[in-house]
Ligand code: SAH
């Protein structure tokens with residue numbers, strides 16, 4: 001049966017108060033409910049001990065605390081936890097809890113699948129289903145917080161989907177994470193393939209969040225082959241938008257750079273990358289390719305090759321870090337979040353015309 005109850009997660013405290021309608025002490029109760037949901041990640045009305053029993057029963061009948069159900073939950077040997085979730089149908093998406101020594105981070109999805117069709121990405125190879133609502137986005141954070149002993153202080157939008165194609169709901173979720181959950185905007189990172197008009201739109205929201213660009217090559221001819229989006233917004237255009245984002249927000253920009261053996265890992269591209277970002281306050285995050293079965297047979301470069309690439313950047317004064325792969329045994333890494341229970345890269349419905357799988 002289709003769920004008809006409205007989910008409270010996804011709404012602000014004011015909206016929750018309004019949803020309580022004529023119930024007694026709606027203002028006080030709404031604040032308590034929002035505090036339980038967002039501040040304490042209590043996602044079961046019956047566990048909200050500061051509410052009278054009658055109200056807990058009433059809420060259980062008329063509302064959902066949050067929209068998500070867990071399909072699978074896996075924990076890796078290095079303490080990464082991955083949830084595969086859905087909201088009652090077969091459209092599953094994934095989120096990952098990443099505990100570090102000094103902080104706990106999480107990686108969440110903005111869409112079910114992705115229409116951008118990047119050639120190296122399991123999500124992209126699987127096609128696109130739909131956008132997630134703000135409640136489904138924040139719900140992922142809260143479900144993961146429920147699993148974590150420590151508070152999750154950092155959120156990255158690097159799961160499934162292209163956040164800029166679902167900007168309204170992503171901005172709604174960012175506001176809820178800031179205003180209701182209480183996270184710092186500085187600890188929120190949105191990663192994009194580089195959809196130029198939306199980069200400007202995000203800059204206008206006046207939220208000092210981090211923006212990461214999945215650049216992956218400074219050369220149009222290489223990027224064109226990897227990422228269909230580059231035909232529409234080539235390297236120079238997207239880099240200008242990133243520089244303008246920095247000017248508008250004051251935030252350093254992050255450049256994500258995927259190292260694919262003999263495709264993007266050449267010394268020539270390291271030099272060109274250094275030239276491209278000269279003068280822009282930025283960090284480069286090097287991501288050795290996580291194996292995905294691609295038509296082109298993409299592979300991960302050897303360690304020495306990665307070191308060489310990084311060395312060239314360092315010589316040019318570029319601040320580069322290398323992403324340490326976590327959760328390998330549960331396929332929790334970037335580009336592998338493809339809803340694997342559907343079978344390897346089961347194609348989704350509704351793939352957009354942007355995807356040209358050759
Ligand atoms: N759509 C957004 C955010 C989600 S993807 C974007 O593309 O930026 C998060 C990151 O994972 C991106 O930088 C993406 O390029 C990277 N990624 C995709 N496939 C990968 C793979 N097979 N190995 C390593 N990183 C990958």
Ligand code: SF4
Nearest residue numbers: 114116118121124193
């Ligand atoms: Fe979509 Fe990002 Fe994967 Fe490209 S890399 S297909 S934009 S999720």
